Every structure is written in structure tokens, then in C-alpha cells.
Amino acid sequence: MTTRIQEVEDQTRELTVCLVGMPNSGKTTLMNAITGGNFKTANYPGVTVSLLRGKSKAEFGCTLNVVDLPGVHSPVAPSPEEELACRVIEGNHERVRPDAFVLVVDATQLERHLKFAGFVAKQGKAVVVALTMMDLLRQSDQSVDVEKLARALGVPVVPVDPRTGGGVPELVKTVHAFADAPPIGSALARLPDEPVSAFKLIRELLQRSHAVRRAGRLSVGMDSPTARIDRIVLHRYWGFPVFFVVLISLFAAIFWAAQPFMDLIDAGFSDAGDLLLRVLPDSVISRFLAQGIVGGIGAVAVFFPQIMILFFLMTLLEDSGYLARGATLVDRPLSYLGLHGRSFVPMLSGFACAIPAVLAARAIPARRERLLTIWIIPLMSCSARLPVYALLLSALLPAGSAWKQGLSLAAIYVGSLLIASLTAGLASRLVFDYRKPSLLAMELPVYRSPRWKPILRMTWARGSSYLRRAGVPIMTVSACLWLLSNFAFSSQSIVTPAKMETSVAAQLGHKMEPALRPMGVDWRVGVGLISAFAAREVFVSSMAIVFHVDGDDDQTAQAGLLEQMRTATFPGTSQLIFTPSSIFGLIVFFFFSLQCFSTVAVVRRETNSWRLAGLQLAFYTGVGYILAVASVQILRALGVA
Amino acid sequence: MKVENDSHFHLETESAPARSLSEVPLNRWWRIERLEGPHEECNRLLDLGFTPGEEVIVTHAAPLGDPLVIRVRGALLALRKREAAWIFVE
Numbered sequence: 001m002t003t004r005i006q007e008v009e010d011q012t013r014e015l016t017v018c019l020v021g022m023p024n025s026g027k028t029t030l031m032n033a034i035t036g037g038n039f040k041t042a043n044y045p046g047v048t049v050s051l052l053r054g055k056s057k058a059e060f061g062c063t064l065n066v067v068d069l070p071g072v073h074s075p076v077a078p079s080p081e082e083e084l085a086c087r088v089i090e091g092n093h094e095r096v097r098p099d100a101f102v103l104v105v106d107a108t109q110l111e112r113h114l115k116f117a118g119f120v121a122k123q124g125k126a127v128v129v130a131l132t133m134m135d136l137l138r139q140s141d142q143s144v145d146v147e148k149l150a151r152a153l154g155v156p157v158v159p160v161d162p163r164t165g166g167g168v169p170e171l172v173k174t175v176h177a178f179a180d181a182p183p184i185g186s187a188l189a190r191l192p193d194e195p196v197s198a199f200k201l202i203r204e205l206l207q208r209s210h211a212v213r214r215a216g217r218l219s220v221g222m223d224s225p226t227a228r229i230d231r232i233v234l235h236r237y238w239g240f241p242v243f244f245v246v247l248i249s250l251f252a253a254i255f256w257a258a259q260p261f262m263d264l265i266d267a268g269f270s271d272a273g274d275l276l277l278r279v280l281p282d283s284v285i286s287r288f289l290a291q292g293i294v295g296g297i298g299a300v301a302v303f304f305p306q307i308m309i310l311f312f313l314m315t316l317l318e319d320s321g322y323l324a325r326g327a328t329l330v331d332r333p334l335s336y337l338g339l340h341g342r343s344f345v346p347m348l349s350g351f352a353c354a355i356p357a358v359l360a361a362r363a364i365p366a367r368r369e370r371l372l373t374i375w376i377i378p379l380m381s382c383s384a385r386l387p388v389y390a391l392l393l394s395a396l397l398p399a400g401s402a403w404k405q406g407l408s409l410a411a412i413y414v415g416s417l418l419i420a421s422l423t424a425g426l427a428s429r430l431v432f433d434y435r436k437p438s439l440l441a442m443e444l445p446v447y448r449s450p451r452w453k454p455i456l457r458m459t460w461a462r463g464s465s466y467l468r469r470a471g472v473p474i475m476t477v478s479a480c481l482w483l484l485s486n487f488a489f490s491s492q493s494i495v496t497p498a499k500m501e502t503s504v505a506a507q508l509g510h511k512m513e514p515a516l517r518p519m520g521v522d523w524r525v526g527v528g529l530i531s532a533f534a535a536r537e538v539f540v541s542s543m544a545i546v547f548h549v550d551g552d553d554d555q556t557a558q559a560g561l562l563e564q565m566r567t568a569t570f571p572g573t574s575q576l577i578f579t580p581s582s583i584f585g586l587i588v589f590f591f592f593s594l595q596c597f598s599t600v601a602v603v604r605r606e607t608n609s610w611r612l613a614g615l616q617l618a619f620y621t622g623v624g625y626i627l628a629v630a631s632v633q634i635l636r637a638l639g640v641a
Numbered sequence: 642m643k644v645e646n647d648s649h650f651h652l653e654t655e656s657a658p659a660r661s662l663s664e665v666p667l668n669r670w671w672r673i674e675r676l677e678g679p680h681e682e683c684n685r686l687l688d689l690g691f692t693p694g695e696e697v698i699v700t701h702a703a704p705l706g707d708p709l710v711i712r713v714r715g716a717l718l719a720l721r722k723r724e725a726a727w728i729f730v731e
């Protein structure tokens with residue numbers, strides 16, 4: 001009777017299996033093969049690192065809950081990602097409790113990967129080794145005998161090819177069969193912690209069992225495609241030109257390729273808003289829905305194409321193996337600034353959006369370098385600033401001089417990189433002890449041709465996670481701002497609908513006026529600056545609201561706004577607001593200030609405290625204000641209007 | 642372990658004194674003699690596979706001369722010169 005119940009339980013109980021292994025062992029590809037791509041990123045409280053979670057495909061018979069843990073280089077001195085993985089492996093994580101581990105082991109680097117495997121096998125949970133990269137063995141003149149290896153290690157070994165899905169059904173079955181058989185007493189679990197003797201034992205195990213056969217050592221990998229590509233990519237003269245070509249193509253794709261999609265989404269949302277206004281009876285509620293809610297969703301969605309292209313190309317570069325080479329190339333200049341080779345990916349992403357950039361900083365192992373990277377990310381000229389700069393530059397420079405505007409924009413981008421470098425260099429010397437950098441020790445994976453399906457799935461998983469994360473705060477703030485600028489406190493202290501001039505936002509703007517006058521602008525620009533905290537590009541649309549621009553399509557709205565800005569004067573006087581000096585001051589302000597609540601929220605989550613996030617907000621916004629006032633006053637003193 | 646010492650470059654290593662991996666010529670095999678540097682960092686290097694007795698080769702230097710790309714136990718790892726200087730080879 002009891003055995004029957006036991007059996008039923010065994011069939012219904014779903015095992016939680018964690019994929020563990022060193023970086024580049026093919027874990028995420030295996031995750032794809034096991035789950036059929038049906039996984040999503042899941043965020044866990046505490047240490048906020050995304051884990052991939054999914055269920056194994058039904059056709060494999062038994063269902064497994066599969067969790068893909070971040071790759072671990074070594075349990076010694078880990079990065080936050082590695083720390084999380086180690087916590088799960090050691091059974092100290094409160095939410096993820098694995099029943100078994102699938103150890104993903106690169107067959108071409110058995111010794112290094114088995115050293116880590118020893119750490120996992122010691123935890124008293126069932127372990128199945130999934131041997132990947134078998135197809136690369138021939139390239140490095142080696143061969144591995146799977147049965148002998150399994151016997152030598154004392155744990156089941158299943159060769160898999162995650163790229164084709166070969167061996168995956170066997171892997172799932174093996175995991176199920178061995179789930180209750182932890183490898184206690186096996187050779188793998190008996191490996192010592194101390195690395196020198198552990199590596200010695202592993203080599204003895206492999207040699208004694210004849211599990212691995214090698215042709216000569218000297219030929220290993222010297223003439224492989226990877227070595228040939230590296231000779232160009234890491235070449236003394238060609239290395240940097242290749243790197244810059246890759247970077248420029250990346251930027252071109254992010255900005256030009258995304259443009260048509262962004263225009264489409266932008267137009268779509270403003271059409272949807274107009275439609276709502278026409279269909280619904282005119283009331284406060286319909287205007288709130290059309291302008292506050294639909295407009296808010298539009299403000300987020302318009303960046304979706306850029307973010308997706310960024311994630312897609314980053315995943316592609318990462319997957320092909322080039323990203324690690326790029327990080328190696330720039331490690332020397334970055335470490336001079338107190339940063340790390342791996343800081344390069346967050347900095348690059350920062351030009352699209354600070355939020356994925358801050359998230360990407362997780363891969364930096366040393367805390368100090370990670371914090372410094374996060375510190376300078378808001379200076380990178382993110383794409384939300386682009387519409388603002390476009391508006392201000394066309395107001396500053398006469399029409400018909402497109403090249404001047406382009407040149408100024410390029411100068412702003414290069415300037416943001418230089419200022420960020422300067423900030424990092426100064427901070428690393430003044431605040432941190434830069435003479436004690438962390439270890440680089442970065443693995444350069446073998447180049448592999450890209451696998452489109454997993455890359456697209458990964459892009460989607462990352463992109464939709466971004467939308468959820470950034471979308472909610474941006475929408476909330478934009479809805480609140482709409483309410484603020486459309487309602488007023490009346491005399492009976494009841495909130496009533498109001499025109500812009502008498503709204504709460506305008507009242508706040510008037511209170512701010514003493515601070516705004518030195519910048520050469522009035523309360524209306526102040527309202528724009530405050531609304532930009534939802535997302536910087538909201539500045540443009542709220543300027544259109546406060547300066548009463550009503551146009552049907554975007555083109556006329558932009559032209560109408562420019563026209564209004566050219567003639568706008570301080571109330572009651574004939575003094576122009578938008579003079580070259582005040583526009584320049586606004587550009588300076590946007591260049592420095594951290595006008596983005598989503599970034600502040602993400603930094604708080606990633607650093608687990610308000611300290612860095614609050615300091616960043618106060619420091620950059622303060623510096624932006626001071627420099628904007630200074631530049632306006634200096635320009636005026638020099639005789640520029 | 643004994644068997645490995647009988648390869649042909651054994652003669653070469655006999656005469657050469659220990660030098661740090663940061664200053665050896667590229668594309669030649671070296672045997673790690675010892676690690677000498679900060680405790681925590683050296684432990685991590687050991688963990689990555691840089692153990693005494695192991696053979697390594699510096700395959701590339703990045704365009705600015707630093708970091709170095711080193712092959713150890715079938716893996717390519719980028720190490721800064723500063724880190725490679727803790728690894729003494731013969």
C-alpha cells in the first residue's frame with residue numbers, strides 16, 4: 001500500500017532541477033533545448049538577479065521544473081551573479097530549492113569544469129553531468145569516452161548537443177531516474193576543496209580511466225578557427241579598427257534601424273489617443289485615458305524597438321564570443337579609470353538606456369568597480385535625451401543647417417563619454433583606492449556561429465522583462481503628472497479640473513520660479529523639467545502642452561512648438577525666453593542631470609540601498625543645475641543674449 | 642605527473658630560471674613553478690586552473706600590451722599583466 005502511494009507521489013511530484021556550470025558551458029542553450037524555449041526571466045527579491053525558469057517539454061515524458069543559474073567561475077570571491085548561484089547550490093536560497101543538479105560540463109575543458117563539478121557534487125543532491133561541446137573535441141584533437149568518464153566520476157554522464165537537441169530526452173530521463181540517488185562517496189564528491197590537489201586528482205582520474213585521449217599537447221587549439229580569428233581581432237594594429245567598426249555598426253543599428261519602428265509606434269499611440277477622444281464623450285476621464293494613460297504607454301513603447309535591437313545585438317555578440325574580446329581590448333584604458341573590462345558592456349548599453357545598463361553591471365565581479373560603473377552610467381547620453389536635444393538644437397541653430405545640428409549632437413555624445421571617463425577617473429582616485437583593482441581573469445570562449453532561435457528567445461525574454469520593469473514607473477509618473485497639470489486646488493480645497501495655467505503643476509512651477517530665473521527660463525519650462533523626471537523625452541510633449549501647441553500630426557506639432565518657442569516671452573514683458581544662452585543652459589542641464597525616476601529605482605534595487613541612488617540623483621541634478629546657471633550667466637556676461 | 646616531464650621541451654626548462662608570466666615571449670609553452678602575490682587573488686588563480694606544474698602559453702597580447710591572453714587547461718583566459726606577474730614559470 002505504501003509503495004503504491006509512493007509511486008503515485010513520484011509520478012505527480014515535479015522535480016526542481018537547476019542547471020549549473022561555468023560560464024560559456026552552454027547552459028542557456030541547453031535550457032532552450034529542454035524547455036523548448038518556453039521560459040521566462042524571473043526576478044527574485046533580496047539579491048536581484050534574474051534567473052531563467054521553465055518546464056521541460058511534454059514530449060520528454062516527465063515534467064521537470066528547470067532553473068538556469070548564472071555561470072560560476074569559481075566559488076571563491078564571486079560576483080553577485082555567482083554568489084546567487086552558489087547560494088542556490090548550497091541550499092541556502094529561500095525560494096529556489098533544487099532536488100537535483102544538471103552539471104553542464106564543456107568536454108573540451110574537462111579539468112576546469114570538473115573542479116567546479118566537485119563543489120556541486122558535495123552538496124548531497126543528485127547530480128547528472130551533461131557533456132556539451134562534444135563537436136568541438138575533434139578541433140582540439142581530443143576524444144572523450146563517456147562511459148569510462150561516468151565510471152571514473154561515479155555520476156551519470158549524458159552527452160548532449162543543445163544546439164540540435166540531441167541527447168536531451170536521455171538527459172531528462174536520466175535526471176528522473178537518478179533524482180533520489182545523490183552521489184555520496186563518488187569520486188567527484190570526494191574531490192578536495194584545495195585546488196592544487198583537486199586538479200591533480202582530476203587529471204589522475206581522467207588518465208587512469210582512459211576517459212580522455214589527446215593527440216599532442218602542442219597542437220591544441222593553435223590552428224583552430226578561434227585562434228585564426230583572434231589573430232585579427234586581437235591584432236596589435238587591426239584589433240581596435242575592428243572593434244570600432246563593430247561599435248559603429250551597433251550604434252547605427254540602434255539609432256537608424258530603430259527609427260522607422262519608433263515613428264510607427266509614436267504615430268500609432270497618438271492616433272489611438274485621438275481615436276479615444278473622438279469615440280468617447282468629452283470629459284475629464286476620456287482625456288485622462290487618452291493623454292495620461294495611452295500617452296504614458298506610448299512614452300514607454302516608443303523605446304521598445306531600440307531596446308530590442310540593443311538586446312538582440314548584445315546577445316548576438318555575446319553568443320558569438322566577440323564581446324569578451326571587446327572587453328579584453330578596452331580593459332587597459334578602462335582600468336586606468338578605475339573600471340573593469342566588463343564595464344564596457346554597461347557603458348555601451350547606457351547610450352540606449354540606463355536601465356539595462358545598470359542591470360548589465362551585475363557581471364562585474366568586484367563591488368567597487370561595479371558601483372563605479374553604475375555611478376557613471378547616467379552620464380551616458382541615453383536615447384531619451386535624443387528628442388530633447390533635437391528640439392533644443394533646432395531652436396538654437398538656424399533652420400537649413402542640418403549638418404551643424406548633426407555635428408553638435410555628435411559633440412554631445414562624445415562629450416558625454418569624455419565627461420563620464422573623467423568622472424570615473426576622478427572618483428576612482430578620490431573616493432576609491434584605484435591602485436587595488438580586482439582580478440580580470442576573463443574567459444574568452446570559442447567562436448561559434450550564432451544560433452538564431454535561442455538568441456531571439458533570449459532577446460524577447462530580456463526585452464519583455466525590461467518593459468515590465470521600466471514601463472510601470474514611467475506610466476505611473478506620467479499619469480500622475482497629467483493629473484497634476486489638469487487639476488487645481490480650488491478655494492474650497494476641493495480638487496477640480498483646471499486649465500494648465502492654474503493647475504497644481506503650474507502652482508508648483510511658480511514656486512520654483514526663483515530657482516529657474518538664473519537659468520534664464522520661466523515656470524513653464526520648469527513644468528517641462530519636472531515632467532521630464534518620468535522620462536526625459538516627456539519634456540518635449542509637456543512643453544507642447546504648456547505652450548499651447550495643438551497640431552494633429554507630429555510634424556506640425558514639432559514645427560508649431562518651435563514657432564511658439566521663438567516668440568515666447570516672459571509674462572508681462574517683451575523679453576524672449578528662448579535665447580541662445582538659455583537654450584544652451586537647458587542642454588547643459590539635460591547633459592548632466594539624472595532626470596529619470598526609473599534609473600533611480602533600478603540603482604536602488606541593484607545596490608540594495610538608497611545611498612548610491614539618492615546621492616546620484618542629488619549630485620548629478622545639482623551639478624546640472626549649477627553648471628546650467630553658470631553657463632547662462634557666463635554667456636550673458638560675454639554678451640550672448 | 643612524471644610522464645609529462647619527459648616531453649622535448651624539458652631541456653629548455655632546465656636551464657631557464659623562473660620568470661614571471663607577464664614578461665615571457667608569446668607562443669611558447671611554460672610550466673608554472675609557483676604563484677606569488679596577494680593571497681585572495683592567487684587562490685582565485687589556482688581555482689581557475691593556474692596550478693604549479695601546469696603548462697601554459699601566452700597566445701596574444703592585447704593591442705595596448707595588456708591584458709594577455711593565456712591558454713591553460715584547454716581554456717583561453719585574459720589576465721592583466723599585473724595578475725600574470727604573480728605566476729612564475731620556467
